[in-house]
Amino acid sequence: MSTPYQQAQREGQDVVRATILEAAKNLLINEGPAALTVRRIASEVGCSTKVIYTLFGGKDGLSEALWLEGFARLERRLLDVPSDGGPLDRLMAMLAAYRDHALAEPDYYRVMFLGALPGFKAGEEAIRTAKRTFGMLVAGVAACLEAGELAGAEAPEIADLLGMAVHGAVSLEISSYFEEADTSARYRLLCTSVLTPFMTRDGRRT
Amino acid sequence: MSTPYQQAQREGQDVVRATILEAAKNLLINEGPAALTVRRIASEVGCSTKVIYTLFGGKDGLSEALWLEGFARLERRLLDVPSDGGPLDRLMAMLAAYRDHALAEPDYYRVMFLGALPGFKAGEEAIRTAKRTFGMLVAGVAACLEAGELAGAEAPEIADLLGMAVHGAVSLEISSYFEEADTSARYRLLCTSVLTPFMTRDGRRT
DNA sequence: CAAAGATCGGTAACAGTGTTACCGACAAGA
DNA sequence: TCTTGTCGGTAACACTGTTACCGATCTTTG
Numbered sequence: 270m271s272t273p274y275q276q277a278q279r280e281g282q283d284v285v286r287a288t289i290l291e292a293a294k295n296l297l298i299n300e301g302p303a304a305l306t307v308r309r310i311a312s313e314v315g316c317s318t319k320v321i322y323t324l325f326g327g328k329d330g331l332s333e334a335l336w337l338e339g340f341a342r343l344e345r346r347l348l349d350v351p352s353d354g355g356p357l358d359r360l361m362a363m364l365a366a367y368r369d370h371a372l373a374e375p376d377y378y379r380v381m382f383l384g385a386l387p388g389f390k391a392g393e394e395a396i397r398t399a400k401r402t403f404g405m406l407v408a409g410v411a412a413c414l415e416a417g418e419l420a421g422a423e424a425p426e427i428a429d430l431l432g433m434a435v436h437g438a439v440s441l442e443i444s445s446y447f448e449e450a451d452t453s454a455r456y457r458l459l460c461t462s463v464l465t466p467f468m469t470r471d472g473r474r475t
Numbered sequence: 476m477s478t479p480y481q482q483a484q485r486e487g488q489d490v491v492r493a494t495i496l497e498a499a500k501n502l503l504i505n506e507g508p509a510a511l512t513v514r515r516i517a518s519e520v521g522c523s524t525k526v527i528y529t530l531f532g533g534k535d536g537l538s539e540a541l542w543l544e545g546f547a548r549l550e551r552r553l554l555d556v557p558s559d560g561g562p563l564d565r566l567m568a569m570l571a572a573y574r575d576h577a578l579a580e581p582d583y584y585r586v587m588f589l590g591a592l593p594g595f596k597a598g599e600e601a602i603r604t605a606k607r608t609f610g611m612l613v614a615g616v617a618a619c620l621e622a623g624e625l626a627g628a629e630a631p632e633i634a635d636l637l638g639m640a641v642h643g644a645v646s647l648e649i650s651s652y653f654e655e656a657d658t659s660a661r662y663r664l665l666c667t668s669v670l671t672p673f674m675t676r677d678g679r680r681t
Numbered sequence: 682c683a684a685a686g687a688t689c690g691g692t693a694a695c696a697g698t699g700t701t702a703c704c705g706a707c708a709a710g711a
Numbered sequence: 712t713c714t715t716g717t718c719g720g721t722a723a724c725a726c727t728g729t730t731a732c733c734g735a736t737c738t739t740t741g
Contacts, residue, residue: 303594307728317691318729328728379590384650387593388509388728399652429653430665437643444590446605447635459636463665465672513699523720524700534699594699 286324289314290334297335297376302385305331332380332389339377340398346370347405356412357419363409364435364460368453371439378443382436406432421467434463492530495520496540503541503582508591511537538586538595545583546604552576553611562618563625563670569615570641570666574659577645584649588642612638627673640669 292313296304307328311318325331346369350362371378379385381399391399410431411424419427438456441447449455498519502510513534517524531537552575556568577584585591587605597605616637617630625633644662647653655661 306726308726319690319692322729323689382650383589384585384591426661426664429661430668433644433647433665434640434669435643436647437641438639440646441639441642444588455632455635458632459639459669462636462669462672463640464668466668512697514697525719525721528700529718 282324285316285320289316289321289324290331290338293331293335294338297380298374301376302379305335305386307331328386329389332386333392333395335377335380335386336389336391336395337398339374339381340395340402342374342377343367343370343381344402344405347402355418356409356416360409360413361457361460363406364431365457367435368439368442368456371443375443378439383440383443403428403432417469419464419467420469427464427467430463431460434459488530491522491526495522495527495530496537496544499537499541500544503586504580507582508585511541511592513537534592535595538592539598539601541583541586541592542595542597542601543604545580545587546601546608548580548583549573549576549587550608550611553608561624562615562622566615566619567663567666569612570637571663573641574645574648574662577649581649584645589646589649609634609638623675625670625673626675633670633673636669637666640665 289310293305293310296310296313307318307321310331311321321327321331325334346366347363350359350366352359376385407424407428410419410428413419414424414427438459442452442456495516499511499516502516502519513524513527516537517527527533527537531540552572553569556565556572558565582591613630613634616625616634619625620630620633644665648658648662
């Protein structure tokens with residue numbers, strides 16, 4: 270029960286919503302999370318702050334939209350990882366892609382994992398999305414288990430270990446806690462170290 | 476060249492400074508980083524906001540004081556780790572103490588490593604303090620290398636790996652990204668996994 | 682077709698935040 | 712004693728997220 274006008278209006282609102290979100294994304298990437306104020310975004314798209322409140326329900330809604338966008342980008346990046354070679358090679362490539370993505374757009378990583386948007390707490394849909402993205406890592410580990418290149422624990426367990434280590438490495442690197450140049454080799458070393466106890470003779474040969 | 480009055484005044488300022496810092500610490504632990512506003516702290520100790528600016532030079536100065544306090548607490552905790560057993564046992568105990576401390580006072584950990592105080596960037600002294608605390612971990616690893624319980628890399632390199640993994644585990648656990656109960660065992664598993672590639676036969680026997 | 686009702690959005694305000702200009706009170710030095 | 716200077720309280724400024732008001736526009740009704 271909706272007139273064509275209502276439908277058009279709703280579509281128009283979707284366009285406006287997308288435009289606002291686009292402005293917010295540019296602001297986040299170009300000037301960092303501190304620039305993400307309601308007034309600034311409104312002035313960027315040339316509307317009043319009220320529009321953001323009716324379309325996003327406040328800054329938290331906008332924060333959640335950016336959160337989801339960040340995970341969507343990460344997911345796209347992980348899906349782009351080629352699957353030449355064995356499952357273990359692919360898993361390592363996924364871990365490398367995770368770091369590359371975080372370093373390429375660190376402010377998204379700050380929004381997703383470092384609480385860069387003060388006061389924002391992820392809602393239900395956001396958490397489901399995060400778990401789905403993390404599931405790609407679990408699947409990568411499961412493939413290695415099936416192929417016999419890893420063994421000794423369940424896939425979620427190993428994926429948890431990888432997730433923790435990888436997150437620690439990336440977040441410290443983003444915060445520039447370390448200052449050495451060869452961070453990439455150290456990252457690879459961390460990943461292989463975590464996986465070593467689960468490597469079979471088959472896997473080690475690779 | 477200072478009159479007794481000036482000295483007394485300076486000591487009095489030190490007392491006031493300590494009082495304000497105490498109020499800030501209580502506020503941080505009891506109500507979290509969001510409650511740390513200049514006006515709130517001033518009203519807590521019953522003075523004007525101006526005092527905080529003259530004694531700390533703004534909120535950043537107070538943030539840095541809290542940061543230093545957090546590292547001091549962590550350092551005390553790490554120094555309390557008993558040294559019964561071999562160096563590797565002690566290293567593992569230090570890693571466990573690191574997590575215990577972070578989980579016991581998570582808001583301090585948020586201040587130190589998760590940027591809970593928006594806009595605050597660690598200064599020179601703060602970074603030196605952080606490096607000194609991290610040096611305790613390096614020393615723990617070095618002891619293992621000397622005792623022959625670890626081998627295969629330099630102490631700072633292994634300590635970096637441990638630091639990244641441990642930080643990732645703790646920060647994800649604080650953010651309650653995982654929801655399982657047995658996080659302690661998983662943490663131990665992560666630590667041993669990272670160390671496995673560097674364990675000698677001697678170390679493995681323990 | 683005109684009038685009543687509803688929804689959207691712009692203006693301007695409110696309650697917060699960090700920060701500072703002003704100004705009175707007090708002690709040090711001439 | 713009088714000037715000088717420092718310290719601190721008051722009140723403001725610029726900024727934040729958020730919302731009450733109110734005019735404009737569209738839908739529905741008589």
